[in-house]
Amino acid sequence: MRWTQTFLPTLKEVPSDAEIVSHQLLLRAGLVRKLTGGLYTFLPMGLRALKKVEAIIRQEMDRAGGIEVLMPALQPPDIWQQSGRYESARDVLFKVKDSAQREWVLGPTHEEVITTLAAAEINSYRQLPKCFYQVQLKFRDEIRPRFGLMRAKEFIMKDAYSFDATDEGAMVSYKKMYDAYTRIFARCGLKAFPVEADTGVIGGNYSHEFMVPAETGENDVVYCEVSGYAANIEKATSRGALTPTPDVSTGAAPxxxxxxxxxxxxxxxxxxxxxxxxxxxxxxxxxxxxxxxxxxxxxxxxxxxxxxxxxxxxxxxxxxxxxxxxxxxxxxxxxxxxxxxxxxxxxxxxxxxxxxxxxxxxxxxxxxxxxxxxxxxxxxxxxxxxDFRTVAAGELAVVSGQPLKIRRAIEVGHVFKLGTKYSEKLNSTFLAENGLRHPTVMGCYGIGVTRTLQAVIEQGNDKDGIIWPISVAPFEVCLTPLNVTPGAPTLVLAEKLYAELTAAGIEVILDDRDDRPGVKFKDSELVGFPLRLGIGEKSLAKGQVELKPRGGALMAVPVEEAVARVIEWVKTERASLQTVSD
RNA sequence: CGGGGCGUAGCGUAGCUUGGUAGCGCGCUUGUUUCGGGUACAAGAGGUCGUGAGUUCAAAUCUCACCGCCCCGACCA
The missing domain is CATH 3.90.960.10 (YbaK/aminoacyl-tRNA synthetase-associated domain)
Incomplete structure (x- = not known):
């Protein structure tokens, strides 16, 4: 890709309506633009990074036995009435009317749809277990959208739904997704960790959230460094208040x-x-x-x-x-x-x-x-x-007896063991081996894809801009010839290296803009490409080009070694984020 | 929905208190210049001052209503 042929509008100044650093960088690095509150257009670089995250998710879901489908975003309200969530989730349900004044809902999630599908199509234990997933737009009537993609009215979510014949089977399905999530976030370069979670309106009896530590997060996580206990504050328990209740009873009546x-x-x-x-x-x-x-x-x-x-x-x-x-x-x-x-x-x-x-x-x-x-x-x-009280920092963990700490975090994923709540209400039943009909045992598993992308930025940045993990970066290498006048040796060499690296499967963006070096350097750092390959007349006179990892030290390498060195560097970076060998 | 803040050129903003020709920086266009870290100089384009009503000889400025955005809270699958 050539810089002049894509659309990459960077901003030198911080937009006034962005508060947190990841939101500012999304805008400044030309990844997204706001249409209105809670609704964003993905520009080419943002879309590329988003697709990288989606690809990682798809690979790991497939690896874990998931089956990809695509369900309608627009849904009939009756299945929501059937599940009982037409009422319980009414505050977040977007409702629309068609020209016949008939009401529809824009799906905030898809338990009702997938369970309706399962009810019709899965009738025998022989068809179980199954785990369906999709990457879909979701709609939520957020009372207050904020922080860019973090909390939006419309966002992309990967949601998966498992159907099992037994409770034990459902636990196996749950564990598969739990493990897949661990791999997904690791491959996105995210330091995410699972915490015990409240199940909220979605219901169910067993749940973990995957959290990215960040001061700008909207969740409080209670954790114990000794035992590894970690829970959302909504769920967290402790041995109780630090100070005992004074017993000043005299036995007197009130x-x-x-x-x-x-x-x-x-x-x-x-x-x-x-x-x-x-x-x-x-x-x-x-x-x-x-x-x-x-x-x-x-x-x-x-x-x-x-x-x-x-x-x-x-x-x-x-x-x-x-x-x-x-x-x-x-x-x-x-x-x-x-x-x-x-x-x-x-x-x-x-x-x-x-x-x-x-x-x-x-x-x-x-x-x-x-x-x-x-x-x-x-x-x-x-x-x-x-137990109705909120745990406070310093209280002792139930199991280890060690002091608990509290930190802020961004929720990027959530896994639930649902049980039979939805299968019973929406009649997803199957005939078991013994000839009896049972409701399927379900689980559901969500990843906020757009939120994950922003969490990557929130976690990886410095004063100059974004620092992408190579697995999510819109391009792996920014090839930067400093003089791009036609026929200039720097441009001729850049074109040659661009062709060779691209042929070798490296994702390269060629900064062919006729701009000053300072502008090009600043922009490449703002957008955060993991490696810059600089070609300037000074070093070229010495037969050298420059490798500059984002956030690392500049390395001069001989021209003839450039392609091999870049390939080596990129492969090493890629490997460092690959958790399982393919 | 409650509290607070803000709406002036593509972006960032000054001006508003005390009403009187709308200003600056970045970006953009043209020319010269410079050419390894957001060059320098010059010329230029670009504004219904969020919308509507009101007060006034006169409103970006004062009043009211509405709309939108941001922050805090409530809420959050």
């Missing part, structure tokens, strides 16, 4: 006391009351699937809403409004409690941290009053005990 104007945990810790946060019961009123519930935590703990949904089985939950609190408990936030005057219709969920907690202080369900001497087990009617 006692109401006036706390005018005290409506926060914080305020109650101050004079005159001076109740430590760890001795308070935090009472949260939530509306879970239109039912009012109470969630109790220790005063210094934070609710983990993902756990709330998981433990209660609710599809959606939100904090109750002050009015809703008042009508349920007769008091407003700041004076709420579960010890007295709780209607029997209101379920009370309590965090394990409060088990056996005695001598606690909590709201009295009477504005301006609290209760002291509350023993949770004795005084509160708890419907269900569970």
């Amino acid at each position: 006692e109401k006391f006036a706390t005018p104007g005290v409506v926060t945990i914080e305020a109650l810790t101050a004079a005159p009351h001076q109740v430590p946060a760890a001795s308070q019961v935090k009472t949260l009123v939530y509306v879970a699937d239109s039912k009012t519930i109470l969630v109790l935590l220790r005063g210094d703990d934070q609710l983990n809403e993902a756990k709330l949904l998981a433990r209660t089985g609710a599809i959606q939950a939100r904090p109750a409004t002050p009015d809703e609190c008042f009508s349920a408990l007769g008091a407003r936030p700041g004076s709420l409690g579960a010890a007295q005057n709780v209607p029997s219709t209101v379920s009370v969920y309590a965090d394990e941290q409060l088990r056996n907690a005695r001598g606690m202080t909590t709201g009295a369900n009477d504005d301006g009053f609290h209760l002291r001497h509350v023993d949770v087990d004795r005084d509160i009617r708890v419907s269900q005990w569970a």
